[in-house]
Amino acid sequence: MPDKYAARVENVQASWLCHENIDQSKILDETMQVDTNNAFRNGTIDIDFVELGQRLRAYRTGAGLKAEDVAASLGLSRAAVYLLEKGEIVKVETLVRLAALLGVSTASLLGVEMEYYSNAVAYFERMRQLEVDSKHLMMHFEPVSFLLTTDGYLVHLRERLMDAVPKGRAARERWEKQVDDIISVFQERKRHYIEHRPSITNLIGLREVEGFLRFGLLGRAEFSPAVRKRRVAAVQTEVAHIISLLESESIGVQVGVVEGGMPGVNFQIFRQKNRSYVGVSPLRLHEIPEVNSAVASMTASPEAVTLYQDMFKAWWLRASKGSDGSRLIKQLVSRLQRKGA
Structure with missing residues (x-):
C-alpha cells in the first residue's frame, strides 16, 4: 500500500481509538473505502468495467437521476456520463464521487463480492x-x-x-x-x-x-x-x-x-x-x-x-x-x- 494511503488508514483508525463518541460504522466504512480505492488503483481487484457501467446505470435509475443530473453534479458533459455507463472509467476519483452522489459504497459500485440495492x-x-x-x-x-x-x-x-x-x-x-x-x-x-x-x-x-x-x-x-x-x-x-x-x-x-x-x-x-x-x-x-x-x-x-x-x-x-x-x-x-x- 502506498505510504499516503497507509497513512490515511492509520489516521482513520487513530480517530476511532481517540474519540469514543464518534460514529464507528462511518469510520469503518471510510477505512474500507480507502482499502477498496487502493486496490482499484493497484489493479488487485478484478474489475469488469462493462458491468461496472451497468451497475452505475442501475443505481442512477434507482436514485431517480437523469444523465444530465449526474453530469451537472460532477461537472461533466452528458456524453461523458453515458461513456461512464459503458464502463469507460479511468479515474478512481470519479468513481468515488459517483458513489457518494448515488449514496452507495465504492465496493458495491465495483461489484466487489456483493452489490446492495435499497431501491x-x-x-x-x-x-x-x-x-x-x-x-x-x-x-x-x-x-x-x-x-x-x-x-x-x-x-x-x-x-x-x-x-x-x-x-x-x-x-x-x-x-x-x-x-x-x-x-x-x-x-x-x-x-x-x-x-x-x-x-x-x-x-x-x-x-x-x-x-x-x-x-x-x-x-x-x-x-x-x-x-x-x-x-x-x-x-x-x-x-x-x-x-x-x-x-x-x-x-x-x-x-x-x-x-x-x-x-x-x-x-x-x-x-x-x-x-x-x-x-x-x-x-x-x-x-x-x-x-x-x-x-x-x-x-x-x-x-x-x-x-x-x-x-x-x-x-x-x-x-x-x-x-x-x-x-x-x-x-x-x-x-x-x-x-x-
Missing part, C-alpha cells in the same frame, strides 16, 4: 441487465416470476402499487415516478424474455399461491365492490395461467409446486455463459407493496451461487411438476371457493 427500481434494472446475457434463469418469486405472468398483469400491478401512494403532492409525484420506472423496467424485462426465451425453472410455494388468491392485488385494504371484483378476477386469471403452464409443460419453461414452507425471500439465479449470479430480494409487490424499506443484493460469488443452486435443486426434487402440480393448485382453488375465501 426497487435499481434492483429490478440490475435484474434486467443480467437477464439480457442469461441462458437459464432459476427462480423463486411469490407467487410466480413476473416473466411468467400474463400480458395484462402489469396494468393491475401498477394499480396495486398506486394504492400505497403517500400523502402530499411532492411525495405523491415521487411515488408515481418510482412506480412508472418499475413498470418501465418490467416491460423491458418481458420484451427481452419474449424475444430471446431464456430457459426458466420456477419454484412455486403452494402457501404463496394461497396467499395470492386470498390477498393478491388487494392486501387487507377496503375497496369498492367493482374494484374488488376486477382485481379478484385478475388474480384468478394469473392462477389459471400458472395451471396452464404446468399442464402444457412448454419447452424452456419448467414449473414446480412445493407444499409446505418455502424460503422467506425471493431469489433468482442468472446462469450465463461464463459466470452466474444470484439475486436475493425481500421486496414485495403483489399483496402489500414493499419497495423502499428493504435491501436486496446481487452477487457473482461462486460460493453464494453454489449454495443457492444446491438449495434450489433440493426444493426442486420435492416439487410436484406437470399434472401433479396442476392438481395441487386446482384442489387449493376448489377448497378456497368452498370456504368462500
